[in-house]
Amino acid sequence: MLLRRNRYDGLALTVETPGSPYRFTAGVNWAGALALTAGTAAAALCMNTLYTGPLARVLGGVDLALPVGTAVASAVHATLMRRSRDGLGMAQRA
Template sequence: MGERGGQQLVMIGSITNNVLTAYRSGLAPQAVGIPWKRSATVFFDGVTAVALTLYALFISDFLDTLNNVLTLSVAVLGPSMALYGTDILLRRNRYDGEQLHDETPGSRYWYRHGVNWAGVGALVLGTAAALLCVDTPVLVGPVATAPDGACGHRGAGRDATRAVRSGAAAHQLIRPAVNR
């Protein structure tokens, strides 16, 4: 098998491996309620993926873009983990597994129209607080530029401050929902 045959084999293997990914990506928009046919959702996802790939390869510096996305994802992941940890502490890690999987309005965890709005509010507030304190090449929050760093010292101390603030907001917002 020559060089050309090896390249073709790699291309065919890549396409074959991505069939299940394309199928799954077509299911995701339908799962959230977009009323398109599967073929339309897979096509839309494919066009979006190709556009993002072309952007990453030819317009931006891929590693810088990836680094910026990962850096900013902390602004959402930190508060979401603080929210989850606070919920575990408030419930003392006592969840009803059957009720967690019950997606009907009668479920214990249905809340209001299937959404725990107090949890959403806590996540939004935590993310907003984190974005105010973020210090990245793409975004510098106004609190991060304050003298002596009002968000805490650079690095782990600032991240711990964000987590504590998010956890405190989560505690105040979701405590009534947990105690119902």
């Protein structure tokens, strides 16, 4: 929502046909999937619950999984989606 300034076609979000603007590749937004994976991996390095990640161990047991995972996932998603900004099929508004 931040990258698009809350501009999207709400009706097109419900269309599931192959030609819909939000279908991406076979219905999968690979930028989102990669961002989720990267955020999860980064969070796992910083957690301190059942498993203590190496970064959490270095920081004396501080559990930074949530902020680090969120920041990494957001940065990866923003970077990958910036490349396909025109490819979302959204009408440009003046």
